[in-house]
Amino acid sequence: MLFAVGADRIHPASEADLARAEADGTDPAAAPRLRATVLPPITDAHVHVGLTELADRASGSLARVLDLGWDPARIVERAARADDAAHAADPAAEFAGTEIRFAGAFLTAPGGYPSTRGWAPPGSVVGVAAPVEADAAVAAQVALGADVVKVTLNADAGPVPDDATLEAIVAAARRRRRPVVAHVEGVGQAERAGRAGVSALAHAPWTERLDDALLAWMAGAGLRWVATLDIHERGRGHGAGLSTAASTALDNTRRFVAVGGTVVYGTDAGNDLDHGELEPRELGLLASAGLDASALLDALDGRGLLAPWGATVSLLPDDATTRAALGAGGDVGAGAGPSSAPAADLIPTLLGAQPVHAAHLEEHLS
Numbered sequence: 001m002l003f004a005v006g007a008d009r010i011h012p013a014s015e016a017d018l019a020r021a022e023a024d025g026t027d028p029a030a031a032p033r034l035r036a037t038v039l040p041p042i043t044d045a046h047v048h049v050g051l052t053e054l055a056d057r058a059s060g061s062l063a064r065v066l067d068l069g070w071d072p073a074r075i076v077e078r079a080a081r082a083d084d085a086a087h088a089a090d091p092a093a094e095f096a097g098t099e100i101r102f103a104g105a106f107l108t109a110p111g112g113y114p115s116t117r118g119w120a121p122p123g124s125v126v127g128v129a130a131p132v133e134a135d136a137a138v139a140a141q142v143a144l145g146a147d148v149v150k151v152t153l154n155a156d157a158g159p160v161p162d163d164a165t166l167e168a169i170v171a172a173a174r175r176r177r178r179p180v181v182a183h184v185e186g187v188g189q190a191e192r193a194g195r196a197g198v199s200a201l202a203h204a205p206w207t208e209r210l211d212d213a214l215l216a217w218m219a220g221a222g223l224r225w226v227a228t229l230d231i232h233e234r235g236r237g238h239g240a241g242l243s244t245a246a247s248t249a250l251d252n253t254r255r256f257v258a259v260g261g262t263v264v265y266g267t268d269a270g271n272d273l274d275h276g277e278l279e280p281r282e283l284g285l286l287a288s289a290g291l292d293a294s295a296l297l298d299a300l301d302g303r304g305l306l307a308p309w310g311a312t313v314s315l316l317p318d319d320a321t322t323r324a325a326l327g328a329g330g331d332v333g334a335g336a337g338p339s340s341a342p343a344a345d346l347i348p349t350l351l352g353a354q355p356v357h358a359a360h361l362e363e364h365l366s
């Protein structure tokens, strides 16, 4: 596959890029080769940067994270610090830290989750009491740079927005081309979020078994789930068996995937997890939920929430293990590809992924 590199963006070459190259006299066959497999930026689509040290060190295997709830002003400050930390650690570092994107504040009913939790600082939760307040609440997050809008529907921990308010939040986000991600907890909340038109659930639902008809409707509507299956198992002893919450989440996810539902990789880092790496337990749980290698690769680009191509790409080493895991050609999107390979085979290769910024891609060409 041919890629085009702009000042701050890498993307698969379009017809226009090829026409421009031809006009410049560039022969694509003679273009420099990249001895690696290029993936869109490997993304953890559910983190809370404010509860991690992600901003204070250079990145590992993650190219990008999506913060799903915090004071947006503090996130902007931390994202700037992440750049500084990466440069301070190694002035010649080719990658300027993990790219931090964010939702901004949690929008919910006044007094709703997580406003009563000690870990949520002032400014991280905005109460939306009525439909008329939705537009300003969404606009405030977008003005500070939010890529998505986060809404919380936790009926087990306080009041939740009513249907009209929820729909007004979704409409306000849509007007600004921002997807809405919903935290759902408590009976009926997953269905309410889906019917209101949110783009994604922040977790695979774990507080109730969703019936097959609802799962099929969600899959057909294009509603995505950021799975976060590992959150239920953190801090539990080995050999304890899956908790009830984990079993319910995994069973819902298996049946959602079986009817064509799209799952997105996310760990809820900050919630008893603090590193800038892909989490092998979460990858393993996605494999056991029925994702094949192709679906696992798709799950890693923050699909439906962030643009698939941006300032960074992720490189997988060009070695026999990678080629075997990706299929005979080792070329995603062409030939046999990875679709029939078991997802578990791909996990060791993914853990060696390296993020590279557009400005430094040329150093990897030969």
Ligand SMILES: [Zn+2]
Residues within 6 Å of the ligand: 046, 047, 048, 068, 069, 202, 268, 271
């Ligand atoms: Zn979270």
